[in-house]
Amino acid sequence: MTGFLLRRFFTLIVILFSVPTIVFFVMRLVPADPALVVLGDQASAEAIAAFRQKAGLDQPLFTQYSEFMLDLMHGDLGNSLITGKSISEQIWSVFPDTLALALTALVVGAAVGIPIGVITAVKRNGWIDFSGRVFALLGFSFPSFYLGVLLLLVFSVWLGWFPVIHSMRGDSVGEYLQKLVLPGLSLGLVQAAYVTRLTRSTMIEALSQDYVRTAFAKGLTPYEVFFKHALRNVLVIVITAMGVYTGTILGGAILTETVFNRPGLGKLLIGAIAQRDYNLIQSGLIVFALIIVFVNLLVDLSYGLLDPRVKYA
């Protein structure tokens, strides 16, 4: 266990160090000069020089890099090139919104996907299985942003159950939760398709194992066998896959936030790309990457808790 933790910790340090490094140098490959992008083509030479000095762009590359890394270790991501505002503050102010959306989507995905996956595996090859597989195929094919548009059209525009505009400063808790429903559904239902397929195939495999036959043989009801024995083993695999799902959910959040005009990390990143605010783009990418790294770490560590057979040798 200790050996595993040490090794995992070492890889974590390497990743934590290399992700910002890669992003920093890749961003320096940008063919455009940030000064010209921000100030426009007509900017005077003095203005450009002043801007470059203020943004630290006149320093040698290595100095820029070491200052960037030092600031980063203090949690300082620098300032926006366009607005001059602190990037860390901007990111922290929208982080809870993206977190809430991602968690809702995870819950919807699991709450819809796991039961459908189990039922289709148990009632294999019948009409239930067929409809479950159609659901999964549709989920795979429906772009989450289009599903968002459909939900918006039906529930906000036609039925009027939810507001059309989802920006939400100064909302009460109730309003906040209300504005989480449609975005969470559009992201979560697509996710449910992946969960359904994974649950179905692992459940089918679990049902062919000896311990399931033994459980039946000793007279347990199908309910007990499916839910107490088989499902527990399926859950381990599904939860493990959550690490991968975090990536797709974060990718999907960029789109969902745009559809519903919701504040969030994705919206911030897209805005930064549109304005070519290279500092903000750089920080956004690093934050996205670090979240994914962090979730994968949590998933790795939770293996042993979920499945006692796993030894961190």
Added chain:
Amino acid sequence: MREPISYVQTDTTPSRRSTWSLRLGLLVADRGALAGLLIIACIALVALLAPWIAVDPTEQSITQAFAPPSMTHWFGTDEFGRDVLSRVIYGTRPALYVGILSVLVSILLGMPLGILAGYRGGWIDTAVSGFVDIMLSFPSLLLALMVVALVGSSMGVLVFAIGIAHVPIFIRLARSSTLIIRELDYVTASRSFGGRQFHILLRHIFPNAVGPLIVMATLSIAGAIREEAALSFLGLGIQPPEPSWGNLIRDGVTSILDAPWLALIPGLCLTLAVLAFNLLGDSVRDILDPRDLSASALKKGK
């Protein structure tokens, strides 16, 4: 290190041709595959015939703005009075172009790397696999977004960006196929005859990795079409006035209160196209699975 995938064909069939024609028969007999193929054929046909069946998708007519669907404009018109049907028809072109070419890019970059890593092993394998593991934990949309954010967007950049984002999948696929195949007797035999490494890779390893490759390529086209639409929807892909299903949905959302059909129709086409490639890919996977081949052939009385 991951387990090699198991659906590579490991048995050496005496007569190749008959297996392939059997599979082709199964492909047509499979309803899912047939439906997928038909939809793809329709979309391809529409893309080819666009100049003859549609009017100029950028032609404006302000007096006709936001006309609902009618006989003259089957899918209505948008805020500039442009014919939506024509814009949707021309939207098939970037979808297919980016979808297919970007997957070609990922295959051309990914297969050689994966085969090399699997065949040679050692530090090359360690480096390549480590790189793939890191890349795969990022959503491909984010990877493509990063490339577009750096170099701006055009059709060529989209092909390249989405292609790069899918490379790790193909590296892993080629690597795991190679790991299985390189241990098979006929490869050992070829090596013992003094077969050159390049010859073995090209004549023995590659052809046997083709089956899973076709499946993955088909499914990746579905993903690439969705990603092109997603990037265009975000305003970072195909730029208006050039129509793409993604930017049509984007425009549609802004006028969703006045003219809901503007977002609905291109979205339906997009979903249908993605569905078609997914259907085809899923069916081909079932058909190529050698464990299933005999069973399904028996079932169909062959």
